[in-house]
Amino acid sequence: MGWEIEIDTDKCTGDEECVNICPAGVLEMEDGKAVAANIDECLGCESCVEACTSSAITVTET
Numbered sequence: 001m002g003w004e005i006e007i008d009t010d011k012c013t014g015d016e017e018c019v020n021i022c023p024a025g026v027l028e029m030e031d032g033k034a035v036a037a038n039i040d041e042c043l044g045c046e047s048c049v050e051a052c053t054s055s056a057i058t059v060t061e062t
Helices: 017-021 047-051
Strands: 003-007 027-030 033-036 057-061
Touching (some): 003 033, 017 047, 047 057
Antiparallel strands (some): 003 057, 027 033
């Protein structure tokens, strides 16, 4: 069991809120957009989803 994180880069505004709020350090900024760099560390808490004002992030259980 794990988690899949999808980031719609067209919607991402690059405000880094998701990066700053993630308790596991899963997300990082790359070229002004959020990316799931450490996906194996994801807790599935969806704090990044809640922090994203542009609805660019989805987290699903795999």
